[in-house]
Amino acid sequence: MDTKEPRPAESRPHTGRRRNEAVRRAILDAALDLIADADGAPVTVETIARAAGVGKQTLYRWWPSKGAVLLDALTDYAAQEVPTPDTGSLRDDLRALTTATFEASQRAPSAPALRTLVREAARDPHLAELMRNFTESRRAAVRGILQRGRERGELPADRDVDLLVDQFYGFFWYRFLLGHAPLDRATADRLTESLLR
Known part of the structure; x- marks a missing residue:
């Protein structure tokens, strides 16, 4: 009979529920750059995600809509500038x-x-x-x-x-x-x- 205590399960890397600041910054920068260069072309969750190098599910996990991403990007930029x-x-x-x-x-x-x-x-x-x-x-x-x-x-x-x-x-x-x-x-x-x- 094995009397060894069970080893604790190895901790898994975080699945991304908490915001990674570098990823958040990449998304906000991409959103602002896209809206600045849009010239009437639609800016979508897909185009923001692609420009930021993330999946669109990452955006939806942290923001409820494209507009919320754009608002956050503009507010963040204004607070810095x-x-x-x-x-x-x-x-x-x-x-x-x-x-x-x-x-x-x-x-x-x-x-x-x-x-x-x-x-x-x-x-x-x-x-x-x-x-x-x-x-x-x-x-x-x-x-x-x-x-x-x-x-x-x-x-x-x-x-x-x-x-x-x-x-x-x-x-x-x-x-x-x-x-x-x-x-x-x-x-x-x-x-x-x-x-x-």
Whole structure:
């Protein structure tokens, strides 16, 4: 009779339920690059998976839809390229965020990706909802800066913070989509002063 204790089963490699950060990064980068280069061609789960070098089941395991992947990619890119400053000065924080927003919107892959997503959102209600979620996350960054400034007494208590946020992004989207005037550092300075006047 064998009295040896049974050996524990060897641990199996992880099946992929947890996100591998390198794979996640490859998927987000591929999604953003594809939407930036789409020029009207459809971006699908299959094309994202192929470009990232993964199976489409990996995307569906981590995101419920193509739109969710695109939203995550855009949100992640915006967080990296346009971090929310907190220097202790309302004017400095607002100027830094405005400058970073304008500069990021002029570079690839952000500029063509945003234009493509806005165009597609006009035809796709699900993508339109995702774009609202993305823009709300960016609005929250501006709102946070303004509210901190109000708490420090740098912004009068009677100023309508949401109206200021609308003015900030109304200005940005108007110039970004129509391209009739620059979104440069000098413009960021003027908009900052105008909002705080």
